[in-house]
Amino acid sequence: MEKFEPEIVAFCCHYCAYTAADMAGSKRISYPPNVKIIRVPCTGKVDAIHIMKALEKGADGVYVAGCLEGDCHFKNGNIRARYRVEHVQKYLEELGWETERVAMINMSAGMGEFFARTALEFTRKIKQLGPSPIKSINIDKNQKAVSG
Amino acid sequence: MITAEQKPLKEIIEYISPYDRILLVGCNECVTVCAAGGRKEVGLLASALNLHFLKQGRTIDIKEITLERQCDPEYVEELISEIDRADAILSMACGCGVQTIVERYKEKPVFPAVNTKFMGASESQGIWAERCRGCGDCLLGITGGICPVARCSKQLLNGPCGGTSNGMCEIAPDVECAWCLIWERLKALEMEKRYEEIMEAKDWRPAGGGGPRKIIREDLSL
Numbered sequence: 001m002e003k004f005e006p007e008i009v010a011f012c013c014h015y016c017a018y019t020a021a022d023m024a025g026s027k028r029i030s031y032p033p034n035v036k037i038i039r040v041p042c043t044g045k046v047d048a049i050h051i052m053k054a055l056e057k058g059a060d061g062v063y064v065a066g067c068l069e070g071d072c073h074f075k076n077g078n079i080r081a082r083y084r085v086e087h088v089q090k091y092l093e094e095l096g097w098e099t100e101r102v103a104m105i106n107m108s109a110g111m112g113e114f115f116a117r118t119a120l121e122f123t124r125k126i127k128q129l130g131p132s133p134i135k136s137i138n139i140d141k142n143q144k145a146v147s148g
Numbered sequence: 149m150i151t152a153e154q155k156p157l158k159e160i161i162e163y164i165s166p167y168d169r170i171l172l173v174g175c176n177e178c179v180t181v182c183a184a185g186g187r188k189e190v191g192l193l194a195s196a197l198n199l200h201f202l203k204q205g206r207t208i209d210i211k212e213i214t215l216e217r218q219c220d221p222e223y224v225e226e227l228i229s230e231i232d233r234a235d236a237i238l239s240m241a242c243g244c245g246v247q248t249i250v251e252r253y254k255e256k257p258v259f260p261a262v263n264t265k266f267m268g269a270s271e272s273q274g275i276w277a278e279r280c281r282g283c284g285d286c287l288l289g290i291t292g293g294i295c296p297v298a299r300c301s302k303q304l305l306n307g308p309c310g311g312t313s314n315g316m317c318e319i320a321p322d323v324e325c326a327w328c329l330i331w332e333r334l335k336a337l338e339m340e341k342r343y344e345e346i347m348e349a350k351d352w353r354p355a356g357g358g359g360p361r362k363i364i365r366e367d368l369s370l
Contacts, residue, residue, distance in 0.1 A: 049188060052195035056202070091192075094157040095200050133203040 006060035006126040008035045010119070011046045015073040016109045017065030023112030031119035034126075042066075043104075044077020051088045051102055058135060061126040063103040065118070071108065078106060098129050149178040149269075150242045151276045152185060152262040154193070161200055163259040164238055167208070170197075171234035172261075173227065173249065174214035175241035182276055184262050185240025187214040193240065193261060209233075218245025224252045231256065267298075284354025284361065290342055292333035297355075299326035305347040307331075 012018040018039045024031060040046055043066030054062045064085055066078035085104040092099050103122065107114050164170050172194055180186030194210045201208050211230055215223045218241035227237075227249070236257045239246045242264040250258045268276040281298045287305075288295055297303050301311075301319045308327035311318030315328040334340050354361070 047188070049191050049195065052192060052199070056195050056198050091157070091196050092199075095196060095203070097199065097203070134199065 004127060004131055006034050006123060006131070007058065008032075008061045008063070008119075008123060008126060009054045009059045010035050010037050011040050011043065011050065011062070011064045012037050013043045013066045013073075013078070014039055014041050016067040016071070016111075017105070017107055017115060019109035020065075020107050020111045020115035023110065024116045025112075027112050029113060029116040031116040032123040034123045035119045042072065042074045042077035043081035044072070044074055046081050046084065048084045048088050048091075051085070052091070055092075055097075055101070055132065056134075058132060060129075060132045060135070061101045061103075061122060063105055063118075063122055065105045065107060065115070068106045068108050097133060100125060100129060101132070149181055149267070150244070151182045151265045151268045152179050152242050153265060154184055154189065154240075154262050155260065157196060157200070160193070160238065160259070160261050161197065164197070164208075164236060167235035167257075169209045169211070169233060169235045171211050171213065171227065171230055171237045172197075173218065173237060173239050173241070173245075174212075175218040175239075175245050176214055176216050177218075177241075179241055179245075179262065180214075181270075182268075183274075185242075190214055190240055193238075215241075218242075219248050221248060221252060224248050227253065281355070283350075283352070284356070285351065287347075290345075290347075291330045292337060292339065292342070294326060294329045294333055296326045296330065297350075299324070299329070305350060307343070 010017070012021060018037065021037060043064050046064050051062050051064070064081050066081050067073065069078060072078045082104045085102055088102050089099040092102060105118055105122075107118070172190055174180070174185050174187055174190035176186060179189075183189060190212045194212050197208070197210060211234065213227065213230060215226060217223045218239065231253055234256065236259065237249055237253065238259050238261050239249055240261045242262070243260070246258055246260045266278040267280040267282060269279045271277050278298050280295060283297045287297065296305055300308075301317050301323070302309055304327065308325055312325040312328060315325055317323040317325045331343060334343055
């Protein structure tokens with residue numbers, strides 16, 4: 001478990017979080033490489049199915065990073081994204097998964113430090129939660145196969 | 149349209165747990181519009197079920213397919229190429245769709261993944277409200293276009309009961325009194341006299357009181 005390095009998918013809005021990530025880079029602020037960024041034109045483009053598929057394919061955590069509320073380039077895409085994240089969290093709750101594996105985060109394009117800090121904090125949180133339940137089972141199975 | 153809501157995942161999982169190969173069938177009609185059982189919801193449910201079974205260390209084969217209309221035998225026939233590879237069918241259509249599949253593929257267990265709710269209209273994005281009970285003898289022509297059968301909590305036919313208060317029904321503060329709506333509408337249309345006419349006791353046989361209903365159109369039969 002100590003060696004556990006989570007795989008985290010971050011759906012980042014082109015107009016804010018992605019630019020914030022860029023700014024973090026320009027300022028030479030490092031953030032954990034566990035976070036894999038997927039740039040989207042607006043977080044309103046991120047559907048529940050994208051988050052679910054990421055989890056299904058083995059992501060240990062997923063977050064959607066959109067503009068500050070009220071500042072969406074497309075008026076309310078980030079609000080829609082928040083609803084969808086909450087929808088997925090309800091699904092996860094029903095399935096007995098930790099809802100904290102999925103999150104909605106808001107930031108502006110100028111918040112490079114915040115982007116890096118968020119990435120770090122989310123990675124820490126997922127490390128505390130441990131691998132995705134899907135992975136835990138597979139790891140157990142492999143260990144049994146090796147020891148058996 | 150017919151509205152529906154997805155069943156709790158726990159119930160769906162209980163239905164399909166004994167099987168390894170599931171055919172998950174959506175419908176492109178009403179349940180797509182009310183976001184309960186269209187192509188997108190089929191994908192989401194398949195994903196959720198996969199998460200559940202993978203967590204248990206079990207892999208089940210879920211084949212996703214969304215038919216144009218599940219309540220028509222012609223479209224249900226399209227499942228024929230997939231049916232042999234499935235141990236059970238999970239339908240995301242309304243009760244009509246589920247039963248059309250049952251009638252066609254009698255040898256397979258078929259389970260519903262949604263609860264069919266009512267015939268409703270969309271009030272705004274994400275909100276659907278009951279508008280018709282399918283009583284078989286439409287009264288809208290004499291009630292100003294507002295249905296007391298579907299929208300009055302007591303299905304009263306001759307004005308409101310004592311539970312009406314400031315235009316709202318006593319059952320909940322956000323439910324409008326159908327008879328207040330009817331009266332306001334008749335007034336706006338200057339058709340108040342209609343309100344004075346006493347409606348006789350309704351014949352509920354066309355509403356289903358005479359058993360399951362059927363429409364037979366010989367001119368359309370092949």
